[in-house]
Amino acid sequence: MKKAILFTLISIAYTTNSYSQIGIMTENPVTNSLVHIDAKSNNTQTGSNLNLDDVVIGQNGNVGLGTTAPQKKLHIVTGGTATTPNPQVRIEDGYQATNKVLMSDANGLARWSDYIPGYQAGVVGAGITHATTLTGTSQWSKTNMTITLDPGQWLIFYMISMTTNTVTVSDSNYRCWVQVSMGDNSTTATTDAISKNRFSNNAFVGKRTIINGWIAIDNKTTAAKTYVLYVGAVQNSMSGLNLLNVGEVNDGYSNIYAFRINMQ
Template sequence: MKEKFVTLSFIIAPLFIFSQVGINTPNPQNIFHVDGANDNPSTGVPGSLQQANDVIITSAGSVGIGTTVPAQKLDINNGNVNGAIKITDGTQGANKVLMSDANGVGTWNALAGSWLGLLRAGAATTVPSKIDFTAGTVVGQGGAVDITADTVSVPVSGLYEITISGWSQGTTSPYLTTWSIRKNGTEIASPHYGSPIASMGTDVSTTNFFTLNSGDVISLFLSDTFNPAAAAGIAQKVSMAVKLIR
């Protein structure tokens, strides 16, 4: 009986000494090693292409995905393929970054200044009249600029800065330039400037801040007169920039 116990001890002991588990590999590189494609060599260190389908847990509790030597608690090596991580929690969306709160809990949030919708080279010849833009661009992901409908659609909910600039001239003296900033067709602001002499014209620049929802559509009009001044008759070189702040 004693001899049998000694023999069994020699058989079991290595399992406790090395205590490494390999799945699809007889050559685990650490405490727990999964070779997804079963393509690792039986000896030695797997190459980079062989490690690409591996998952490993080290004795320090680090996890490697696509690498057998994780440099951090979680080390993901996705090679040259875009999109190494996907987190879907209901706050995800285009043009967002993962931000943590005071306790380290992360959620997706819009990145300040990461999106700009710009309409430019606009003009109007009557009052009231929608500004007719002839050029535009989007910087960032999502949203849209439509130079046919003369609108900017925002990509995510957040705080936006809307800057209007341009030149206007009235038909009578004095006159008042009134921009009508509209969200989904409803006016949300009417900044205005004027001049006592129609022939002088007015260079106008104004910045406003609004909380907008994803998909809101922004447009710009040369609006009605505010008595007793006469309205501006024309507007030229108009631009409207809609910028995400936070």
């Protein structure tokens, strides 16, 4: 019995060293494979998807399940299509549950977990002053409200607060119209916007005004990029009327933050 086992091992080793291929349930292991298992032994038949039952270990170390030409370290083909999907990957680690996603830690160890979208907080600095009568290229003022985002798509939310100085008006209900735009360090309206870019509100004399807005952007560069809030393009302006403390960090109202998104 021992001699038979030894003979078998020697035979396998000899075959492997000689041909560098092992075929199981097939006499024709695929080229460039070390091990090729054809579970149904059907690769000589005609028809489609005859490799879906195959397991292959390539000479480059790639493993293929359902394919005889694995392109990565693990390549799985289930035969599913966009119209008729066929999911065949199942991981039971104790964390599995409805609507979980597979996430990894810093070492690449994966587990099922609740999905938490990427979040990035912005910066709110000192408030600025903007004269409502500014026109032309000066009609916009850069605030100190910024947010720096990695490449990809993001949905930015902001709340920007401001007040006006007190001036004499004949109409106690006098108000001007203030606009806010998302730009970058060189333009008042970023070209990365994939949604509306301006929001506005009325500003009453001597009162606080708050403008809420949101914007979807797509940072297509390969590095983090900083986006800036601008205020201006004031309509129904008045001489001597200024917007004060625009985007002031200490007012308790102004804030800016973003979440990762995927807009098709």
